[in-house]
Each structure stands twice: as C-alpha cells, then as structure tokens.
Amino acid sequence: MSKIALTGANGFLGWHVRAATHAEGDEFAGIPVGDAFDADRAAALIDGSARAIHLAGVNRGPDENVATGNVRFAEQFASALRAAAEPPVVVVFANSTQVNNGSVYGDAKSRAAAIIAAAAEDVGAEFCDVRLPNLFGEHGQPFYNAVTATFCHLLARGEEPEVQQDRELTLLHAQDAADLLRGTISLEEGRARERRECVSSLLGRLSEIAALYTEGEIPDVSTAFGRDLFNTYRSYAFSRQAPIRLQPHADARGAFFEIVRTHGGNAQSSFSTTVPGVTRGDHYHRRKVERFTVLSGVGRISLRRLFTDEVVSFEISGEEPGAVDIPTLWAHNITNVGSEMLYTSFWTDDIFDPQNPDTIAEVV
Numbered sequence: 270m271s272k273i274a275l276t277g278a279n280g281f282l283g284w285h286v287r288a289a290t291h292a293e294g295d296e297f298a299g300i301p302v303g304d305a306f307d308a309d310r311a312a313a314l315i316d317g318s319a320r321a322i323h324l325a326g327v328n329r330g331p332d333e334n335v336a337t338g339n340v341r342f343a344e345q346f347a348s349a350l351r352a353a354a355e356p357p358v359v360v361v362f363a364n365s366t367q368v369n370n371g372s373v374y375g376d377a378k379s380r381a382a383a384i385i386a387a388a389a390e391d392v393g394a395e396f397c398d399v400r401l402p403n404l405f406g407e408h409g410q411p412f413y414n415a416v417t418a419t420f421c422h423l424l425a426r427g428e429e430p431e432v433q434q435d436r437e438l439t440l441l442h443a444q445d446a447a448d449l450l451r452g453t454i455s456l457e458e459g460r461a462r463e464r465r466e467c468v469s470s471l472l473g474r475l476s477e478i479a480a481l482y483t484e485g486e487i488p489d490v491s492t493a494f495g496r497d498l499f500n501t502y503r504s505y506a507f508s509r510q511a512p513i514r515l516q517p518h519a520d521a522r523g524a525f526f527e528i529v530r531t532h533g534g535n536a537q538s539s540f541s542t543t544v545p546g547v548t549r550g551d552h553y554h555r556r557k558v559e560r561f562t563v564l565s566g567v568g569r570i571s572l573r574r575l576f577t578d579e580v581v582s583f584e585i586s587g588e589e590p591g592a593v594d595i596p597t598l599w600a601h602n603i604t605n606v607g608s609e610m611l612y613t614s615f616w617t618d619d620i621f622d623p624q625n626p627d628t629i630a631e632v633v
Contacts (some may be wrong), residue, residue: 272296273451274315274357276346277324281364281414282443285406286322288575288598289447292555292629300349311349321357321394323348323385323452329413332373339374343381347388356392360385361450366439382600384522399450402463406443406497407504407598408574417501420472424479425505435469440495444555464494478502481532485513485592489533490558490618491626496534500558500597512570512591515562526590528562529616537620543568543603543611550602552633554595557627560619567607571633572599575581580633587612600631 273290273609277283288389290297298314301307302325315321323346327338343362350356362385368373382398389396409418414448417440423430441463466474478488478499490496528538543549543566544602553575561570565587575598584606585591595601605611619627 270294270297271319272298274300274318274321276302276322276342277326277363280324281406281409281531282404282446283324283596284408284576285443286447286450287453288555289444289453289566291575291590291631293451300346302345303338305589306345308345308348308352311345312352312354315349315353315357317353317355318357318512320359320361320452321346321397322361322363323381324363326363326381327377328374332364335373336377339377339381340384343384347384350385350388350392350394350460353392354451355395359393359397359452360389360392361397361399361452362386363446363450364398366400366402368400379479386521393419399454399456401446401449402439402441404443404446405440406501407596409443409501416468417475417498418505420475421502424475425502425509430472431447431580432469432472435467437465437467438471440464440466440471440494442493442501444497457536462493464607474498475502479506482506482510485515485530487529487531487534487618489559490531491534493556496556496558496618500556503558503594504596507594507596508581512585512593513560513590515590517590525565527593528614530559531618535620539615541613541615543613545605545608545611546600548604549613551600551630552628553559553600554597555629556597558597559595560614560616561595561601561603562614562616563590564612564614566605566611568611568613569604569606570601571604571607572596572601573633574599575631602633621623 300311300314325342327335368378386396405417411419411422420430445462448454481488515526517524524621563585569584570593571582
C-alpha cells in the first residue's frame with residue numbers, strides 16, 4: 270500500500286483521483302489549502318507519501334482571484350513539501366495545456382508550476398508537470414468544470430443545450446487523468462487516450478445518447494470514448510431515470526419482456542438465484558456499464574456514491590419487471606427482501622477479464 274497526498278481532494282478531479290486511489294488499495298491523505306491551510310498539519314499529511322499531487326486551483330472568477338489564488342495554493346503546498354520530515358518520492362502538478370496561451374489563468378498555472386518544481390528540487394523529489402486538456406467525467410459541476418458537464422446536465426433534464434462557440438476540444442476522461450497523475454499510465458498513454466472533438470459534434474453525440482437512453486436503450490459503447498461519454502451522461506440521468514420499467518408481453522403461454530437493447534460494443538449476460546435475506550454485490554466499477562434486472566421475486570437494489578453516506582435504494586418485483594443501470598463509481602448490491610427465490614439478470618458492456626475485473630470491493 271502506498272500513501273498518496275492530495276490537494277483539491279473535494280473538487281471534480283480530486284474526487285476521481287481519490288476513487289482511483291481507493292481502487293488500487295492505496296492510502297489517501299487530503300491536504301486543505303487556502304483559508305483552511307494549516308502548515309504543520311499539511312506537512313504531517315505529506316510526510317512519508319509516495320506521491321504528493323497538487324490539484325487545487327482557481328479556474329474561474331475575476332482575473333485577480335485567478336492569478337493570486339493559484340499562486341497562493343502552490344506556495345502553501347510548496348511550504349508543506351519543504352517542512353515534511355520524510356518528503357514524497359514524486360511530486361506531481363496538475364497543470365493545464367493552457368499554460369502557455371498568454372491568459373491570466375495560463376500565466377498563473379505557469380508560476381505555480383515553477384514554485385512547486387523548486388520545492389520538489391529542494392527536497393530531492395522527482396517533479397512531474399502533467400499538462401491536462403479539457404476533462405470530462407462523472408459528476409462534474411455544470412456551468413463550471415467543463416462544457417460536457419453542462420450539456421449532460423441540461424440533456425438529462427429534457428432541455429436543449431446551445432453551442433455558444435464552436436471550436437475543437439481535446440478531451441480526456443477524468444479517470445484517465447487520475448491514472449496519469451497517479452503514475453499508473455505513462456504520459457504517452459495518457460496522450461493516446463485523448464480525443465479531439467468539436468463542441469457541436471460533442472453535443473450531437475450526447476444528444477444521441479440522451480435520446481436512446483430515454484427509451485432505456487444502451488448507445489454504442491464499442492469505443493472507450495463512447496463508453497466514457499455514456500457513463501458521464503448516466504451520472505446526470507441517475508436517479509431520475511431509475512428504475513427502468515420493462516414492458517411485459519403476456520398471453521396464455523406466459524410472459525416475455527426485453528431486458529436490454531444495445532447499439533454497439535461487446536456484452537456479457539449472466540443470471541443468478543438468491544435465497545431470501547441474502548445480499549450480492551458490495552462493490553463498484555470504474556468504467557463498466559452494468560444493468561441489474563429483477564426477473565422473479567423481490568429485490569432491493571442499493572447504491573452509494575463513493576465517499577458519501579447517502580444510500581439510494583429501489584425495490585423491484587418480478588411481477589412488474591424493472592432494471593437499474595449501475596452508475597460507475599457507486600458501490601452497489603442487491604438483496605432478496607422477499608419470501609421466495611430471487612432471480613436476477615446481469616448485463617455488462619464488456620466480457621469479464623479476471624486479470625482486469627474492474628470490480629472493487631466496497632460495502633454499500
């Protein structure tokens with residue numbers, strides 16, 4: 270187990286880095302900066318860490334706040350690095366590809382990088398300046414983090430977003446950015462995972478995803494980018510679009526209903542029986558798309574977003590067949606709360622790989 274120290278832990282990217290750290294079984298230490306900064310406590314949190322990552326920054330606001338905020342946070346982080354009894358082996362700065370564009374934000378990020386690089390050199394740590402493009406992913410803040418978050422937020426509410434300025438974006442999913450910052454993938458692999466997309470094209474993709482998913486259908490998830498966009502959209506559609514009610518077709522022979530309709534990609538289906546009172550699951554996925562469908566009996570599907578306490582539950586009976594699509598980075602389980610055997614179907618967008626199961630234990 271390695272210790273990862275992190276500023277900006279409560280932000281969008283910070284949440285994703287924490288999730289990736291948890292998935293790898295590493296220890297996490299969040300370092301408050303700004304008005305909440307405590308020099309002694311910050312040094313203690315960094316002490317003995319394998320990697321210290323500086324995420325905290327000011328992305329938007331008055332120019333003065335952007336300029337001074339980014340430098341202030343970097344100076345606080347740098348002072349904690351120098352004060353740590355056992356400095357980290359690696360120091361990482363979550364920089365931006367806008368660093369050299371001449372903007373106030375770009376200049377502030379450049380100054381912050383220089384401050385942190387000097388501190389890393391002073392303590393003998395390796396310094397990694399990771400320049401990130403436009404990030405997207407689950408639970409980004411609309412109208413703040415990225416246009417993808419804004420589009421998903423509006424589409425999930427049945428609204429029609431508009432393109433204010435059409436330009437090409439370089440996009441990277443937040444879990445890929447987390448892997449990059451944690452050093453589990455190389456800079457070259459991180460660049461290979463980026464995707465160039467015009468704003469108008471991005472809106473077109475997300476609009477198609479929303480239209481299909483409103484009908485309970487799974488869009489084309491045959492590419493990593495398509496899957497990641499779908500998972501991002503699903504984080505905004507949940508839980509208003511759950512459970513998905515399935516339409517049974519019954520006659521004298523019995524009943525028939527469609528479990529899932531997909532528009533591209535691999536898939537695997539499985540089936541389980543669960544005796545009364547027993548719970549299955551208690552894990553989460555970083556990237557896997559998964560659908561639970563109750564076929565017979567009564568099941569309670571419970572879910573909890575990582576690092577939160579609120580549990581969302583749905584009770585579904587086979588008499589009124591329904592499905593719940595499990596959001597990525599949410600712990601989940603299913604419990605037989607009835608008196609008869611529970612029959613459940615499980616569908617995923619990938620074929621299970623025991624070497625890379627994407628199934629991390631976590632109790633709901």
